[in-house]
Amino acid sequence: MKDLSVKNVDMVYDVPGGTDVHALSNVSFDLEGGRLLSLLGPSGCGKTTLLNILAGFLAPTGGTVTLSGDLITGPDKHRGMVFQQGALFEWLTVEQNITFGPRMNRDDKAGFGARAQELLEIVGLGGFGDKRIYELSGGMQQRVALARCLANDPDVILMDEPLGALDALTREKMQSLILELWKETGKTIILVTHSVEEALYLGDRLFVMAPRPGRVDQDYSLPFAEQGLTMDARELKRSPEFRAKSEEILNIIWEMEEEIMGRTEGAA
């Protein structure tokens, strides 16, 4: 139904006066609706490029992306995006930010306020509706961004390092919130992260991507996100299975980094 299908996607950036950058090469995968996919990999492996293509912000130089069978040609309300930071509208209150999507799409005018209150409660910001964005901490702002995205009831939620700018403690709380939202809403979530731990915890499917050319190197199906719904997060992250997987993936990424370093040194 809400399945995402990526077929032979290529992305080549023209560099004037230099060699072209192959950001993505022949990426193909299918993602059933309701999965939680995390994208992990060293810098330059095309994670963000892939996310931008899925959102419709970039058109791939080759291949196709379809959602529920429809070709993605540009951004629309079916795929919401949560950015690392700075994407909230400062001139609006928290509540006005959350109702921005429904107001733009002119649906269900009467229900705006009630829906916004409900979403504020869900993301743990009950009573903050009338606050201004600059009055909130970074973690609270990301909660607003999540609520704003959910208000549109998108099929897929894309997150570009949504917790990257937060402190460690806030980050852990937000990870649990994302898991809860995933469980409660049943939405497909695709998340880009730099943190192996986060990728394992928030990925019931996990792609380890490799650079030059950007591609999906490893495709894991993981039990941790499901377990995280019933188990304490810290306990789960301490479990031997989690640590073993973490070690395995870190080794893969280290090898890629070493290879990159070796190549640049060789070139120099």
Add this chain to the structure above:
Amino acid sequence: MTGSMGTGASGVRDGDTLEMADKLRWSAKFFNSGNDQRKTVTFGDSSAVRSLPLWSLLSLVLVIAFWFLSTQAWGLSSDLIAVPDSLAEDGVTYDDLSDKQRISICSQSDECKASYSQLVSPLQFPSLRDTWNTFGELNGEGFRGITLWEHTKASLVRVLKGMGFGTLFGVPIGFAMGLSSRARGFFDTPVEMLRPIPPLALIPLFILIFGIGDASAVPLLIFASLWIMIIASRSGVQAASLSKIRAAYSLGASKRQLLFRVLLPNALPELFTGFRVALGVSWGTLVAAEIIGSQDGLGAMIFAARPFFRLDVIVVGIIVIAVLGVLMDILLRFLESKLIPWRGKG
């Protein structure tokens, strides 16, 4: 109050010390930088420096005192000054004479001239008393039939018209330049060529083309504010971060909605800065334009007073311009805090 710790850094306070703390805070507001009493390093810390109202008041008082002391005719006696018959017939007494008239009469006799000392003659700069009386006179009968308020209003209306049209044309052009490569290419040349021209250099041309008065003053003020508003709007559009724009699109916004619901409010801080700069330039241009080609307005009043050696009228005009400038700045700052409270935060 027992048990209520943490009302302040010092913990529990009784009523007396609270009251004292309030007094201290009040006095700190006027006399010293109080807020940073716990800071040990303040010299060089710009955040510990602010404008203390009492010292601002002091400089104002000093200027007025200096004005008074330097234009005062010390030792001038009413006995040595005879009110001319022509004036005495109308019931004018010594008290009614202006300082300038007194000195003029006094200078006719050597005895009187030797009797007083004065730093600045009222023929060179009007005394405080004369200026104050002239202010009343200009408000009542006016200068050459036009009251001070009418002059002020004429100037204000011109500035508002110029700024209004400048903004009306400037913002759409600036937005177009920020949003479309064709518009950028098309407008870049005229904007960059016309922008450096000082508006004052165009006064003769504008008077010949449009005539005198509002006909040339308003176009001149549009010229003065247009380029500033164009540049401000252009950079305002460009200030929107890519993630904000992408967020709006993926929330379902159309191009039109993006323009009016995201780009426009997001550009408000830059537009405001542009408006303030344009207002300053417009005001300066206006007075010069009125001096040359207008019958009314503060600039015209100042210039018309010159052939009559009415220094008092000139000084009143200058003071009104200065006060209006301060008032406009206060108004704009107030509007800014209401309209764009997020500026400089987060």
